[in-house]
Amino acid sequence: MPRAWRNTRSIWFFSLAAAVFVLLCLGISGLIDQQQRQVLDATRRMQEQTVPQIVRLQRLGRNLEQMRHAGEQVLGSATATDRQNTLLLLNLVSHHPSLLSHPQAAPLAEQVARFLTEADAAVARDPTAMASWRQRWQPLARQLSQLADEVMTEAAHLMSADLDNLSDVVSKARVQLLGSMLLVGGFSLALLASLHRQIFQPLAQIHRVLLALNSRDPVPDLPPSRVMELRSVASAITALHRAMRDNESVRQQLEFQAHHDALTELPNRRHFMAQAQLQAQRLLGHQGRAIVGMADLDFFKRVNDEHSHATGDDVLRQCAHLLRGALRANDLVCRYGGEEFAFLLPEAGPELGQALAERLRQSLASHAFALNTGGTLPPMTVSVGLAVLGPEGLEKALAEADQALYSAKRGGRNQVVLHWHQPLPASA
Numbered sequence: 541m542p543r544a545w546r547n548t549r550s551i552w553f554f555s556l557a558a559a560v561f562v563l564l565c566l567g568i569s570g571l572i573d574q575q576q577r578q579v580l581d582a583t584r585r586m587q588e589q590t591v592p593q594i595v596r597l598q599r600l601g602r603n604l605e606q607m608r609h610a611g612e613q614v615l616g617s618a619t620a621t622d623r624q625n626t627l628l629l630l631n632l633v634s635h636h637p638s639l640l641s642h643p644q645a646a647p648l649a650e651q652v653a654r655f656l657t658e659a660d661a662a663v664a665r666d667p668t669a670m671a672s673w674r675q676r677w678q679p680l681a682r683q684l685s686q687l688a689d690e691v692m693t694e695a696a697h698l699m700s701a702d703l704d705n706l707s708d709v710v711s712k713a714r715v716q717l718l719g720s721m722l723l724v725g726g727f728s729l730a731l732l733a734s735l736h737r738q739i740f741q742p743l744a745q746i747h748r749v750l751l752a753l754n755s756r757d758p759v760p761d762l763p764p765s766r767v768m769e770l771r772s773v774a775s776a777i778t779a780l781h782r783a784m785r786d787n788e789s790v791r792q793q794l795e796f797q798a799h800h801d802a803l804t805e806l807p808n809r810r811h812f813m814a815q816a817q818l819q820a821q822r823l824l825g826h827q828g829r830a831i832v833g834m835a836d837l838d839f840f841k842r843v844n845d846e847h848s849h850a851t852g853d854d855v856l857r858q859c860a861h862l863l864r865g866a867l868r869a870n871d872l873v874c875r876y877g878g879e880e881f882a883f884l885l886p887e888a889g890p891e892l893g894q895a896l897a898e899r900l901r902q903s904l905a906s907h908a909f910a911l912n913t914g915g916t917l918p919p920m921t922v923s924v925g926l927a928v929l930g931p932e933g934l935e936k937a938l939a940e941a942d943q944a945l946y947s948a949k950r951g952g953r954n955q956v957v958l959h960w961h962q963p964l965p966a967s968a
């Protein structure tokens with residue numbers, strides 16, 4: 541897959557998903573609008589057509605019943621005046637618009653009005669004819685009743701048909717709305733899950749990595765992201781982390797170089813003095829004790845002169861190693877300068893100090909110095925001056941140790957001298 545396409549794929553994916561989401565929402569809102577319109581149409585149709593039609597049919601039914609009732613009255617009334625009044629009312633009812641507009645009711649109403657007018661005239665002429673007119677009236681009365689029933693039934697059906705239709709529209713709308721909501725909900729969930737996996741989760745990991753970078757904790761790896769922008773951020777962070785690691789190692793290297801002697805890798809004089817001052821203050825502060833020492837290789841110049849300066853360097857390195865090995869782990873040691881070393885032995889009195897210095901002297905005296913060029917040098921000797929750390933402080937003790945060292949040199953070298961003490965006899 542081409543790189544450019546891979547890089548923009550996630551953007552396309554989210555743009556497409558957003559477009560589909562918008563189209564989906566538009567489609568669903570259109571659908572809801574259409575359903576609402578259907579419901580409104582059905583309701584309006586019911587209000588504007590069905591209900592008036594039902595009212596018309598009910599009125600027609602009532603009018604038909606009224607005509608039948610009027611007929612019963614005309615053919616049952618004893619007085620001519622009552623018959624005339626009833627006929628008058630019947631005439632009015634038979635011309636009611638609900639009757640005139642109905643195809644079956646209109647001719648029937650006309651026939652009934654005509655029949656009852658004729659009956660009234662005939663009964664007025666001959667009252668005994670009433671019985672035969674009443675008999676002839678029965679089929680018409682049945683027709684009126686039947687038509688009234690039919691009209692009322694039609695009105696009832698009209699109502700229930702419209703209600704059924706409305707209920708269909710509403711329940712269809714409900715199902716469609718539910719389906720739409722499920723669709724939108726599912727799509728939103730899928731989009732959110734995708735956003736979470738591709739954006740939020742990598743962002744949280746980047747955040748964790750940034751926190752770790754800041755706190756110098758172990759930095760977790762950033763998994764490759766599919767989103768180009770996040771990948772760029774991740775690679776920038778990885779580069780930053782690499783640069784920080786390199787800087788840190790350079791800083792540590794520089795710090796080491798600033799504090800240590802390049803040849804022997806022992807602490808240098810300045811670093812030793814700073815550390816030793818702190819130790820001395822601490823020790824003097826709680827009545828602790830310490831021995832300060834100066835060690836100087838004997839006739840070291842000869843090594844340079846008889847072999848080479850490089851051999852002299854090698855010897856210095858090995859001497860530093862022996863010095864470190866002869867003293868205790870928490871003793872402070874440094875290359876004081878040239879072939880001279882200084883040390884501070886915390887929590888040590890003169891006896892322990894002498895014992896440790898003696899151990900150093902002996903370890904040098906018994907060491908065969910291997911040369912880079914092959915072969916070995918005869919053992920070196922060292923002179924050591926010691927002094928007790930007193931209340932006057934470190935400088936004073938170092939000066940005393942230097943005096944003791946001078947005494948050791950003057951006394952024949954290869955010996956340990958404690959300030960104000962007689963030199964110890966050499967035992968090797």
Ligand SMILES: Nc1nc2c(ncn2[C@@H]2O[C@H](COP(=O)(O)OP(=O)(O)OP(=O)(O)O)[C@@H](O)[C@H]2O)c(=O)[nH]1
Nearest residue numbers: 836837838839840841842844849850852853878879
């Ligand atoms: N190879 C090498 N030689 C050094 C270094 N620093 C100092 N020296 C040499 O150490 C020698 C010190 O000589 P001196 O001061 O005469 O002392 P010595 O020969 O040890 O004699 P004493 O101290 O009196 O026993 C000199 O030759 C310096 O050049 C160094 O870093 N490397």
